Amino acid sequence: MKEYQLNNSRTIPAIGLGTWQSRGNSVYNAVLSALKIGYRHIDCAPVYKNQKLVGLAIHDALQKYGINRRELFISSKLWNNAHAPRHVRPAVERSLRELQLDYLDLFLIHWPVRFRQDIEFPRKSEHYLPPDEERLLDTWKAMEKMVKKGLCRSIGVCNFRLSRLNNLLSHCKIPPAVNQIELHPYLRQQDMLEFAAKHHVLLTAYSPLGSPGRPDKIRKGNAPELLDHPVIIKISKEIKASPAQVVLAWGLARQCAVIPKSVNPSRLKENLGAMNISLSRQQIDAITSLDCNNRFLDGSFFCQKFSSYSLDYLW
Numbered sequence: 632m633k634e635y636q637l638n639n640s641r642t643i644p645a646i647g648l649g650t651w652q653s654r655g656n657s658v659y660n661a662v663l664s665a666l667k668i669g670y671r672h673i674d675c676a677p678v679y680k681n682q683k684l685v686g687l688a689i690h691d692a693l694q695k696y697g698i699n700r701r702e703l704f705i706s707s708k709l710w711n712n713a714h715a716p717r718h719v720r721p722a723v724e725r726s727l728r729e730l731q732l733d734y735l736d737l738f739l740i741h742w743p744v745r746f747r748q749d750i751e752f753p754r755k756s757e758h759y760l761p762p763d764e765e766r767l768l769d770t771w772k773a774m775e776k777m778v779k780k781g782l783c784r785s786i787g788v789c790n791f792r793l794s795r796l797n798n799l800l801s802h803c804k805i806p807p808a809v810n811q812i813e814l815h816p817y818l819r820q821q822d823m824l825e826f827a828a829k830h831h832v833l834l835t836a837y838s839p840l841g842s843p844g845r846p847d848k849i850r851k852g853n854a855p856e857l858l859d860h861p862v863i864i865k866i867s868k869e870i871k872a873s874p875a876q877v878v879l880a881w882g883l884a885r886q887c888a889v890i891p892k893s894v895n896p897s898r899l900k901e902n903l904g905a906m907n908i909s910l911s912r913q914q915i916d917a918i919t920s921l922d923c924n925n926r927f928l929d930g931s932f933f934c935q936k937f938s939s940y941s942l943d944y945l946w
């Protein structure tokens with residue numbers, strides 16, 4: 632499995648399995664099959680509401696397939712209602728319990744957005760805590776303690792825009808190993824890519840296939856589905872690979888980790904196969920030129936009229 636070195640010298644497998652929107656038996660079977668066929672990186676979050684089943688599948692796979700825990704790279708995330716420093720350790724411990732692990736390979740701040748502790752999804756203004764960059768740095772200090780305690784091997788962030796990542800880098804003791812962001816040919820994130828490379832922060836691409844399974848309410852724009860785009864189809868015919876493999880190989884060629892979600896055994900295999908595909912410079916450039924700044928998961932669900940957060944604050 633292709634791996635990248637993180638800024639703390641640990642490694643992360645370049646292809647991981649995303650688990651957002653995977654439910655019930657299908658997430659259990661997907662994680663079990665993925666580990667059987669060679670995935671070693673599973674991306675999780677408590678808010679996906681499936682960590683217990685992911686944990687069960689990891690537990691069963693370790694026993695059934697003779698995989699060693701050390702070979703695995705399991706990430707989870709801090710939900711928006713647990714940013715207060717005193718809530719960080721209980722949040723890590725909850726994920727550890729659900730996943731049946733005694734350490735996480737990576738723990739990420741899920742969003743730079745804060746809710747009251749008793750609120751999972753805000754429905755009125757007082758459910759939010761106001762945006763506050765200083766408090767975010769306090770959350771980070773609590774994340775750093777989790778590394779010192781041995782509960783997390785690496786820590787990082789998700790959905791941090793460039794200026795916020797820069798601010799964190801200038802105030803932290805342990806630099807974030809990863810920024811996990813939406814990244815695909817329709818949202819190529821060029822500035823972030825260059826900044827992250829310069830500062831040794833690995834980018835993990837979520838929705839790397841252009842999120843074909845996203846909920847209808849976040850469908851927008853007139854661009855065709857990424858996997859149906861004529862440029863992607865043309866390249867996939869040229870190199871006899873599937874459209875998904877072309878798009879994932881593009882992500883890998885730009886030195887990003889990719890975490891495509893699938894609960895379908897043949898697609899799991901297909902997506903892992905992207906590791907063996909190389910694209911020419913011309914093909915990479917043709918795919919990169921598809922960018923239309925199309926952000927599907929723009930966090931507008933945190934920017935209701937009554938919210939103190941806005942798209943301008945996020946991006």
Ligand code: A2P
Nearest residue numbers: 838839840841842844875891892893894895898
């Ligand atoms: P499924 O789970 O039924 O395979 P993303 O990671 O960009 O959000 O994409 C996930 C979506 O893409 C899911 O709906 C998933 O459906 C689908 N998907 C995953 N792998 C492939 C593939 N190789 N070809 C087409 N669609 C895929």
